[in-house]
Amino acid sequence: ASERFDVLVVGAGVTGARVAYDAARAGLQVALVDAGDVAGGTSSASSKLLHGGFRYLSLGSFGLVRSAQIESRLIATRIAPHLSRPLPVLLAIERGRWPWWQLSGGMLLYFGLSGFRPPRPRLLDAAAAADVVPCLRWTDDWIHVLLHEFQTDDSRLVLATATAAARSGAAVAPYLQVRSLDGSNGRVDRADAVDGLTGEHLTLRARCVVNATGAWVDRVRVLEDPAASPIARLSKGAHVTLPLPPGLTSLVASYSSDDRTSFAAPWRGTLLLGTTDTEYDGDPRDAQADEGDVAEVLEGGRRLLADGLVEGDRVLSAWAGVRVLPRTDGDTATVPREHLLDVGPRGMVSVAGGKLTTHRRIAADVLGLLPPEVRPRRLVLGDEPLPGAGRVQPGLFEAELDPVTAEHLRSLYGSDAERLLAYADEPDAFERIHPEAPDVWAQVLYGVDEEWAFRVDDVLRRRTTLAHRGLGTESVRAAIERRMATSAAAGAVA
Numbered sequence: 288a289s290e291r292f293d294v295l296v297v298g299a300g301v302t303g304a305r306v307a308y309d310a311a312r313a314g315l316q317v318a319l320v321d322a323g324d325v326a327g328g329t330s331s332a333s334s335k336l337l338h339g340g341f342r343y344l345s346l347g348s349f350g351l352v353r354s355a356q357i358e359s360r361l362i363a364t365r366i367a368p369h370l371s372r373p374l375p376v377l378l379a380i381e382r383g384r385w386p387w388w389q390l391s392g393g394m395l396l397y398f399g400l401s402g403f404r405p406p407r408p409r410l411l412d413a414a415a416a417a418d419v420v421p422c423l424r425w426t427d428d429w430i431h432v433l434l435h436e437f438q439t440d441d442s443r444l445v446l447a448t449a450t451a452a453a454r455s456g457a458a459v460a461p462y463l464q465v466r467s468l469d470g471s472n473g474r475v476d477r478a479d480a481v482d483g484l485t486g487e488h489l490t491l492r493a494r495c496v497v498n499a500t501g502a503w504v505d506r507v508r509v510l511e512d513p514a515a516s517p518i519a520r521l522s523k524g525a526h527v528t529l530p531l532p533p534g535l536t537s538l539v540a541s542y543s544s545d546d547r548t549s550f551a552a553p554w555r556g557t558l559l560l561g562t563t564d565t566e567y568d569g570d571p572r573d574a575q576a577d578e579g580d581v582a583e584v585l586e587g588g589r590r591l592l593a594d595g596l597v598e599g600d601r602v603l604s605a606w607a608g609v610r611v612l613p614r615t616d617g618d619t620a621t622v623p624r625e626h627l628l629d630v631g632p633r634g635m636v637s638v639a640g641g642k643l644t645t646h647r648r649i650a651a652d653v654l655g656l657l658p659p660e661v662r663p664r665r666l667v668l669g670d671e672p673l674p675g676a677g678r679v680q681p682g683l684f685e686a687e688l689d690p691v692t693a694e695h696l697r698s699l700y701g702s703d704a705e706r707l708l709a710y711a712d713e714p715d716a717f718e719r720i721h722p723e724a725p726d727v728w729a730q731v732l733y734g735v736d737e738e739w740a741f742r743v744d745d746v747l748r749r750r751t752t753l754a755h756r757g758l759g760t761e762s763v764r765a766a767i768e769r770r771m772a773t774s775a776a777a778g779a780v781a
Contacts, residue, residue: 295493300330303499304448305650311455313663322464326445332608338436363437369701375537442749502571502609504639523567525580549587576605603757611640675701695725726751
């Protein structure tokens with residue numbers, strides 16, 4: 288089989304999905320492919336934050352902080368408000384780490400880079416800090432700074448962006464691995480790929496290729512130019528979930544003396560702890576949170592929260608993602624977080640790294656590097672709301688569901704939640720998959736029909752919240768597999 292496009296985007300993480308969406312909006316014929324699931328890599332293994340990056344001030348990344356401040360607010364208030372919520376952030380900073388004038392100046396600079404949008408950062412005394420985080424471990428060795436950021440659902444953000452691309456005319460094909468690149472007239476214009484589900488070989492022809500494969504960026508660059516030198520350095524970041532302490536609605540974080548971050552935050556009914564920052568040189572697909580990673584994350588959590596809340600026997604789930612950093616010297620925790628761009632000798636544009644928060648601007652930079660004959664004439668940073676960002680129908684699901692489950696679905700799908708009602712006649716569509724989680728069978732059916740879910744892990748990890756709640760048991764996996772097979776068979780017949 289062979290298909291022709293203007294732009295072939297390889298990698299369906301947040302950046303690749305946004306490149307595909309913006310290119311399709313500009314009228315280009317676009318294909319978005321990935322060797323795995325949509326958002327199957329680092330984009331679904333983040334710390335779930337839209338934030339300005341207060342820590343990056345110490346790295347001198349003022350431009351990044353300014354961009355992130357603007358982007359976080361825009362995503363949370365216009366582009367994907369259904370996938371975002373305001374999140375108070377309490378920073379626990381060791382006394383004496385920074386001179387008083389430097390800390391005060393940093394708070395003022397951070398406020399200024401936000402455009403002086405309230406609320407402004409402020410110092411808190413012990414009583415005020417305890418009000419923000421009731422389960423906080425108090426010590427006189429810390430002073431506390433209150434910031435105001437946003438939390439997002441990273442997987443759902445990528446899925447919404449890929450859905451927007453598809454609704455704008457892009458062809459979206461996960462589990463399609465590009466094995467080789469070729470071309471003519473000195474340009475890459477052909478990709479040979481294999482369908483990871485059927486084994487079918489396909490040839491994709493495109494006027495230009497974008498390599499947005501994240502941690503695999505250098506592996507794909509070698510397909511264009513076997514002599515290509517690496518541009519990326521990889522760092523593994525692990526996260527852990529535990530039962531959520533009562534009353535915790537804010538994030539608390541601390542920075543170690545070597546600039547590593549520990550944080551604790553509420554996340555979809557659990558306590559999310561992070562994160563590690565260690566050099567990684569293996570296959571990104573093999574990255575896991577090993578015993579050492581989990582122990583490090585738990586130790587960071589114990590420094591922040593009261594006794595008994597952070598214990599190894601309370602762990603619900605653990606995972607790791609792989610960051611892409613510039614190839615510079617020094618510890619990975621101190622490397623700037625700006626994104627990488629490269630144009631290969633045969634015209635392929637490669638992009639990796641950066642922050643989830645600034646993915647729109649990264650995508651715009653990519654589009655600006657496309658060949659002149661393909662590049663959109665007007666490179667405008669679009670701010671159209673993503674699918675689901677519209678007004679939610681009043682009383683949606685009130686007749687079908689309990690209030691907790693109804694709110695859960697609205698928080699995942701926003702105004703698109705009403706699309707789940709199409710499955711109302713399916714057996715047990717609005718029954719819970721597991722009694723301890725508010726995810727329902729309609730999400731599985733919708734994931735298969737509308738959101739490219741092909742494997743059980745796609746549902747457990749990225750279309751529901753079951754995996755991070757530690758509920759991906761063998762019986763649940765088997766039940767989901769049966770339901771997916773039934774849905775796929777019904778779709779094939781239809």
